[in-house]
Amino acid sequence: MSGHSTYQPQSAFMKWMERRLPIASLVHSSFVAYPTPRNLNYWWTFGGILSFMLAVQIVTGIVLAMHYTPHVDFAFKSVEHIMRNVNYGWLLRYLHANGGSMFFLAAYIHMFRGLYYGSYKEPREVLWILGVILLLLMIVTGFMGYVLPWGQMSFWAATVITNLFSAIPGVGEAVVGWLWGGYAVGNPTLNRFYSLHYLLPFVIVGVVVLHVWALHVVGQNNPTGIEPKSDKDTVAFTPYATAKDSFLIAVFCILLAWFVFYMPNYLAHPDNYIPANPAVTPTHIVPEWYYLPFYAILRAVPDKLLGVIALAASIAILAFVPWLDTSKVRSARYRPLYRQFFWVFALVCVGLGWLGAKPAEGGYVIAARILTTYYFAHFLIILPLLGRYEKTKPLPNSISESVLKGKGAAAAIAILAVALGILTGISTRASAAEAEHPPRQKWSFSGPFGYYDRAQLQRGFKIYREVCQSCHSLELLSFRNLAEPGGPGFSVAQAAAVAAEYMIKDIDDQGNATERAGRPADSFPKPFANDQAARAANNGAVPPDFSVIAKARTYERGFPWFVFDMFTQFQEQGPDYIVAVMKGYGEKPASMTMPEGMQYNSYFPGNAIAMPQPLQDGQVTYDDGAPATIDQYSKDIAAFLMWAAEPHMEARKRIGFQVMIFLIVLSGLLYFTKKKVWTDVHGHA
Amino acid sequence: MATMSSAEPTRRDFLYIATGVVAATGALAATWPLISQMNPDASTIAAGAPIEVDLSPIAEGQVIKVFWRSKPIFIGHRNKKEIDAARAVDWHTLPDPQPDQKRVKEGHDQWLVLIGICTHLGCIPIAHQGEYDGFFCPCHGSQYDTSGRIRRGPAPLNLELPPYEFVTDNKIKIG
Ligand code: FES
Numbered sequence: 001m002s003g004h005s006t007y008q009p010q011s012a013f014m015k016w017m018e019r020r021l022p023i024a025s026l027v028h029s030s031f032v033a034y035p036t037p038r039n040l041n042y043w044w045t046f047g048g049i050l051s052f053m054l055a056v057q058i059v060t061g062i063v064l065a066m067h068y069t070p071h072v073d074f075a076f077k078s079v080e081h082i083m084r085n086v087n088y089g090w091l092l093r094y095l096h097a098n099g100g101s102m103f104f105l106a107a108y109i110h111m112f113r114g115l116y117y118g119s120y121k122e123p124r125e126v127l128w129i130l131g132v133i134l135l136l137l138m139i140v141t142g143f144m145g146y147v148l149p150w151g152q153m154s155f156w157a158a159t160v161i162t163n164l165f166s167a168i169p170g171v172g173e174a175v176v177g178w179l180w181g182g183y184a185v186g187n188p189t190l191n192r193f194y195s196l197h198y199l200l201p202f203v204i205v206g207v208v209v210l211h212v213w214a215l216h217v218v219g220q221n222n223p224t225g226i227e228p229k230s231d232k233d234t235v236a237f238t239p240y241a242t243a244k245d246s247f248l249i250a251v252f253c254i255l256l257a258w259f260v261f262y263m264p265n266y267l268a269h270p271d272n273y274i275p276a277n278p279a280v281t282p283t284h285i286v287p288e289w290y291y292l293p294f295y296a297i298l299r300a301v302p303d304k305l306l307g308v309i310a311l312a313a314s315i316a317i318l319a320f321v322p323w324l325d326t327s328k329v330r331s332a333r334y335r336p337l338y339r340q341f342f343w344v345f346a347l348v349c350v351g352l353g354w355l356g357a358k359p360a361e362g363g364y365v366i367a368a369r370i371l372t373t374y375y376f377a378h379f380l381i382i383l384p385l386l387g388r389y390e391k392t393k394p395l396p397n398s399i400s401e402s403v404l405k406g407k408g409a410a411a412a413i414a415i416l417a418v419a420l421g422i423l424t425g426i427s428t429r430a431s432a433a434e435a436e437h438p439p440r441q442k443w444s445f446s447g448p449f450g451y452y453d454r455a456q457l458q459r460g461f462k463i464y465r466e467v468c469q470s471c472h473s474l475e476l477l478s479f480r481n482l483a484e485p486g487g488p489g490f491s492v493a494q495a496a497a498v499a500a501e502y503m504i505k506d507i508d509d510q511g512n513a514t515e516r517a518g519r520p521a522d523s524f525p526k527p528f529a530n531d532q533a534a535r536a537a538n539n540g541a542v543p544p545d546f547s548v549i550a551k552a553r554t555y556e557r558g559f560p561w562f563v564f565d566m567f568t569q570f571q572e573q574g575p576d577y578i579v580a581v582m583k584g585y586g587e588k589p590a591s592m593t594m595p596e597g598m599q600y601n602s603y604f605p606g607n608a609i610a611m612p613q614p615l616q617d618g619q620v621t622y623d624d625g626a627p628a629t630i631d632q633y634s635k636d637i638a639a640f641l642m643w644a645a646e647p648h649m650e651a652r653k654r655i656g657f658q659v660m661i662f663l664i665v666l667s668g669l670l671y672f673t674k675k676k677v678w679t680d681v682h683g684h685a
Numbered sequence: 686m687a688t689m690s691s692a693e694p695t696r697r698d699f700l701y702i703a704t705g706v707v708a709a710t711g712a713l714a715a716t717w718p719l720i721s722q723m724n725p726d727a728s729t730i731a732a733g734a735p736i737e738v739d740l741s742p743i744a745e746g747q748v749i750k751v752f753w754r755s756k757p758i759f760i761g762h763r764n765k766k767e768i769d770a771a772r773a774v775d776w777h778t779l780p781d782p783q784p785d786q787k788r789v790k791e792g793h794d795q796w797l798v799l800i801g802i803c804t805h806l807g808c809i810p811i812a813h814q815g816e817y818d819g820f821f822c823p824c825h826g827s828q829y830d831t832s833g834r835i836r837r838g839p840a841p842l843n844l845e846l847p848p849y850e851f852v853t854d855n856k857i858k859i860g
Pocket residue numbers: 803804805806807808822823824825826827838839840
């Protein structure tokens with residue numbers, strides 16, 4: 001198609017360079033003149049999207065590593081420090097966390113595309129196996145990264161996953177010891193995971209280079225699955241594929257930005273905003289959404305060793321697909337039976353993902369067993385047999401002949417993408433299964449243009465000081481935060497005055513413990529000297545810290561609400577729950593036996609709460625004329641706590657809007673550029 | 686692409702240029718958070734607030750170190766001999782000419798408050814050492830006098846003075 005198939009250095013310098021290090025001609029032959037089948041559809045852009053996402057993850061990761069502290073005492077705090085104090089730290093962390101999810105989403109689409117069009121078949125076996133290795137590396141890297149924030153989910157994911165290795169007969173215990181570097185998951189574990197989480201992405205880059213190299217040796221597959229025969233069947237990588245990839249990358253960025261700016265915690269687990277506690281396992285632990293199908297397979301098998309083997313096999317088996325699939329025809333377009341089985345298989349994977357998020361009990365286990373069996377049967381029975389007995393449709397003579405046909409597959413894969421999206425949503429399930437749903441409140445900070453109501457935050461702060469503060473700490477907040485933009489809107493002098501009302505423990509010049517008046521840079525002092533004192537004073541339960549509690553509490557939304565939430569940006573479960581608990585005290589039902597010293601609360605998980613009803617009508621006097629009712633108090637404290645947990649929310653939504661506008665304009669421009677670039681091709685077809 | 690034949694070359698070029706410009710603007714904007722995050726963060730800035738130091742325990746002839754904004758601040762209680770030595774020299778002839786009077790607060794001649802960082806390459810000089818009995822930097826041998834002025838060695842400038850003021854006769858506020 002394009003005339004310039006070989007690189008001709010123009011300038012004297014490039015000629016000089018060419019004889020010494022022909023990097024320019026390498027780039028030119030790989031990314032400019034490289035012939036790519038002219039009939040590639042948009043599903044072929046995910047390789048480019050993945051490369052882009054890998055770069056995003058590495059750049060944001062390197063930056064986060066500049067601020068993160070891999071130590072059990074500081075990891076959680078340093079992540080919150082990034083979220084609160086580092087310039088744009090919230091953006092970088094949310095990009096990295098959601099970028100990981102989007103990376104997996106793109107990888108799965110990329111793989112399903114390969115399965116659909118038979119991209120693993122001769123001569124692309126090595127290319128495919130490198131892809132499976134990349135998936136494995138991604139899984140390991142993602143898992144280790146998830147451990148780093150050192151929240152409850154981090155800690156227990158680390159515990160559960162490392163324990164998988166104990167199933168290996170003979171050496172299992174030794175391997176687990178190497179992973180832990182101690183008697184249990186602890187500081188040495190966190191340190192080595194951090195080291196490896198920094199290393200592995202570069203290993204991924206190395207394997208990506210091999211993957212691309214292998215691709216350039218064998219050439220790209222295409223929707224027909226037949227090899228390009230003449231120049232008519234291909235176009236130059238640049239500008240044709242470049243334009244197309246750029247357009248889709250921009251569109252993919254819109255999806256990423258949607259999560260990063262508007263629902264940054266939607267794909268995460270609220271429990272991970274609770275600092276790691278080796279003494280308490282969360283009632284319902286589930287991995288991130290992208291591991292759910294594998295997790296379901298693990299739990300489907302009742303035997304420990306066999307479960308681990310099944311888990312490993314479910315990934316390893318992918319490497320054998322080039323030989324398990326015996327059909328000579330590549331593309332599902334010409335394999336009517338395989339096409340149906342492909343979709344069944346895709347649904348099975350989504351189903352496994354759904355089951356992975358469900359508790360491992362009753363019917364769910366049986367369903368997981370059936371689907372697990374099918375998962376393996378697809379590879380071990382269906383693929384080999386289909387190749388033998390399937391009657392395939394006639395293949396077109398050439399790619400250019402087939403160009404006019406075939407939109408069906410694209411639509412079908414779109415359905416798969418939606419299904420994956422639903423699976424994504426499943427991970428938002430929460431633990432409070434047995435309690436009632438808290439009623440939804442109206443919040444000024446909900447939605448894409450949400451903002452905090454300054455007066456409400458100030459009232460909420462008043463409640464915190466007059467009621468909550470005697471038991472609940474607010475460790476991660478400093479007095480200066482009260483005067484920062486996007487917060488309660490106190491002046492710097494007011495914040496300093498508030499600080500001065502607190503006594504802060506300090507050491508004087510002679511080394512004696514003293515107390516001095518607080519300064520704006522001080523954080524809120526803790527009400528109890530330590531957890532033991534807090535427990536002793538509070539019925540045996542430590543009152544939780546309030547800094548991120550609005551993000552650490554939620555309730556189960558259930559199907560289909562969690563899917564709708566993705567589009568409506570509903571993410572105010574935390575404040576809704578707080579309001580509900582504040583107002584949920586009442587008489588216990590006669591049938592319920594209440595433990596000593598506990599109160600009945602209809603919204604608290606388990607309905608027995610150690611805290612006596614904290615708010616009563618008329619308890620706090622408001623200066624701004626807001627009603628002194630428990631209803632108003634609850635909303636105000638919940639709003640205040642939401643701000644405490646997410647102090648940069650206003651900046652996030654504001655920047656998000658700008659980014660969205662930019663990305664939509666860019667996508668539009670790239671779309672028209674792509675169309676213009678491709679007119680030549682369609683014209684000559 | 687401009688060389689390709691096209692019905693409307695100008696419109697097409699405009700599209701490519703506009704796309705390129707918008708994409709480049711976005712890429713440029715995206716680097717801003719990456720650069721901005723390297724600035725001191727909000728907690729570091731907040732921790733750089735002024736500090737107060739009580740001077741009463743500092744004996745004559747003694748130099749103490751306190752930290753402000755992660756920098757060592759030398760507070761010297763000079764005796765008469767040291768003040769006289771600092772004022773006896775013709776300051777116009779010094780490498781970084783400055784009278785001692787300009788380096789202390791009026792009426793508080795005995796108090797010398799300096800940022801204790803060598804102006805050569807940032808080492809911490811040692812008090813009461815060197816030929817001028819002021820400060821001596823062990824790294825490359827810079828000699829400072831009892832006013833903290835550079836007298837000999839590779840350092841180009843006098844020891845810097847932090848912003849400070851006397852709250853009372855016995856208390857200063859640095860910052
Ligand atoms: S740093 Fe002090 S003399 Fe070089």
